[in-house]
Amino acid sequence: MKTPSSSIQDYLKAIYELAEECAPEPVTTSLLADRLGLARPSVTGMLQKMASTKPGLVEYLRYQGVRLTPAGEKVALEVIRHHRLIESYLSEALDFPWDEVNHEADQLEHVISEALEDRIAQKLGYPELDPHGQPIPARDGTINKRQEIRLSELPEGSVAVVCRVSDQDPAILRYLDQIGLRLSTPIEVTDRGPFDGPLHVRVAEEPTTHALGRSVTDRVYVLQAEEASRSSTNG
Amino acid sequence: MKTPSSSIQDYLKAIYELAEECAPEPVTTSLLADRLGLARPSVTGMLQKMASTKPGLVEYLRYQGVRLTPAGEKVALEVIRHHRLIESYLSEALDFPWDEVNHEADQLEHVISEALEDRIAQKLGYPELDPHGQPIPARDGTINKRQEIRLSELPEGSVAVVCRVSDQDPAILRYLDQIGLRLSTPIEVTDRGPFDGPLHVRVAEEPTTHALGRSVTDRVYVLQAEEASRSSTNG
């Protein structure tokens, strides 16, 4: 199969990530448009084109959305592998801060060769997690999923360890870094307001608590007690 | 000034390199088409577009060719800086062989950010030469030119040091590597046939000589005695 064009790769990646994050299956046209920063009709057009000219990658359901086929998911995971390896490399080898690597990797992921990817993976010692704790798919398209839950779903009083943070919003990443909430950091939910109000979280050894809104707590994933001990985090 | 599109950057770079290599000023449409792997009418069209929509970058002379203005040359040198820094990084940090870095860098040079370029330059210790001995332009667009001459212009019997090799043809680079002709290698012209026949060259300490055709000797640059001592080569 010929390598799909850069634009199609972006669509596949976005579909995969949205499906994983919010799971309104099938993934909706406007959600995709928002994520990609495109007008909705552009997305409709592209989805129809993908469904007709690359049969077998996506399943497009008129007025409902789009779903990846196993083949489409494999392509998406290849792109994501590139992306996360590049993020890791930028962070490890070139000291990029974790809020900048996503943007940079978005550009690089489409032009990197397999040979370069191999060298990078080798130099890094074949890492399994990127700088945000996101699992790096293997070359064969398999990916390790852990028993992580969203910080927003953590019950009051419970203690857990941060294991993964969405890399989408640099501002959030900068904020998390600033309050000391990084990968492997143990945290405690000291207070959840009613419904989906802000969560009060105490970080590691520090005395102060921070009130975190939904935009943050939905993008931070944690491992609870037992699960945490089974898995070690690395960049 | 907005960053010229990737395609325009390729044209500017190619114009600069062709002018430097062969100097039929102005650079001819078909030379450009060959270098870029495009049909001639495509090049004509692009040159006209550049001349009209980006005035000040190139001077286009109908039926004659194209020349860079100082501003156009500056943009070209920025692209070339990206390219050569990337080549250097791939070679130094990721152990890429010198015949592969050009191709890889062609892809990467358009998507690398200034921030990433800076990190790379810093990690490498601000190198002045790329893996082929080509000077890396400074950020302000200045470039160091040495008193190099083509191997094909070296008189019979003279001894010189290889200081630069064109990175355009991977096969030539592999061949040179194979016969031991690398940067800083001293060589001697043992015999030049009549006119532009093959040059017989002896490499460093080795006894055997090699007959090199014009396609090679025009792409290898050397420094003679005095000049060689003024300049040291590094990757």
Added chain:
DNA sequence: TCCATAAGTTAGGTAAGACTAATAATGGAA
């Protein structure tokens, strides 16, 4: 000097991939 050939340009077309404005389907509330 003339003309064949090489080199360059014009004309017209295609493919991606995006956009806006207008139209149609969907689904929740009254």
Added chain:
DNA sequence: TTCCATTATTAGTCTTACCTAACTTATGGA
């Protein structure tokens, strides 16, 4: 069950950068 707001799609353009075929200019021998 009807209606309306939301969401999705169609229709029609635009831009970029390429292509081929046909035509034009330039050039260097006879």
